[in-house]
Structure formats: C-alpha cells, structure tokens
Amino acid sequence: MPKPGYRQTANHRKKHSVSIVGEKNPSYGKRGEKSPIYGKKRPDISGSQNPNWKGGITSQGGGYFKKSSPDHPRADSNGYVLLHRFVLEKKLGRFLRTKEIVHHIDGNPGNNSAENLMVFPNFIEHMKFHKANIGEK
Numbered sequence: 001m002p003k004p005g006y007r008q009t010a011n012h013r014k015k016h017s018v019s020i021v022g023e024k025n026p027s028y029g030k031r032g033e034k035s036p037i038y039g040k041k042r043p044d045i046s047g048s049q050n051p052n053w054k055g056g057i058t059s060q061g062g063g064y065f066k067k068s069s070p071d072h073p074r075a076d077s078n079g080y081v082l083l084h085r086f087v088l089e090k091k092l093g094r095f096l097r098t099k100e101i102v103h104h105i106d107g108n109p110g111n112n113s114a115e116n117l118m119v120f121p122n123f124i125e126h127m128k129f130h131k132a133n134i135g136e137k
C-alpha cells in the first residue's frame with residue numbers, strides 16, 4: 001500500500017526505466033521477491049479480485065481438485081472442499097455427510113462432471129462396489 005504522500009511521478013519514472021533495461025535486468029521476467037517494482041505494483045490480491053481466478057479451483061494432489069468454498073459447512077481450514085463432493089452436492093441438492101464417499105465412475109479423479117460421480121453411504125459400501133467390479137478399471 002502506498003503511504004499517504006507517496007509520489008506517483010517517482011513511481012512512474014522507476015517503472016519506465018525498468019522497462020527499458022528489462023531484458024538486461026537479471027530479475028527480468030521473474031516477477032518476484034527480487035523486484036521491488038513488482039512488489040509494489042502487485043499488491044497481494046487473491047480470491048475473486050485475482051485476474052487468474054478460475055472459480056477458486058486448485059489441485060488437491062493425487063489427481064483430485066478442490067474448490068474454494070469458504071461458506072461450506074465442511075470446508076477445510078483454508079476454506080476448500082473437494083471438487084467432486086461439491087459437484088455432487090449441487091446435483092443432489094444437499095450436503096454430503098462426512099461418511100459418504102464419492103466415486104468417480106470412469107476412475108479419473110480429474111473428471112468431476114456430475115455424470116461421472118456417484119455416492120456411496122460409507123467407505124465399506126464403496127469398497128464392496130470396487131471388489132464387485134474387479135476386472136474393471
């Protein structure tokens with residue numbers, strides 16, 4: 001945040017000179033810790049103010065995705081819920097219980113279309129289903 005009395009003109013001049021020396025500047029294009037210009041120019045924006053915001057969907061690891069949903073009753077401490085659970089909840093029109101397991105019909109955890117998801121009441125039922133389907137992927 002600029003301080004009161006911060007001089008815009010000085011800022012512009014700095015920015016201009018950097019753009020001239022840009023490619024010769026060792027930190028050119030790195031856009032990070034080393035560049036005081038970018039540090040000032042890019043305030044900490046996140047969430048819906050971020051131009052790269054894609055509905056808050058991010059990788060969970062293991063091929064799974066999670067979605068930012070801070071108002072969700074079962075969001076994790078960072079405000080995320082697993083995307084496949086979120087999608088199925090929309091489809092069912094209710095929140096899933098913690099015990100309920102969402103199964104990816106095609107076996108691809110990245111395919112989170114509602115048609116690819118089904119719910120099992122608990123872990124055991126889900127395992128039974130997988131055992132009954134040995135031989136399938």
Ligand SMILES: [Zn+2]
Pocket residue numbers: 102103104126130
């Ligand atoms: Zn499954």
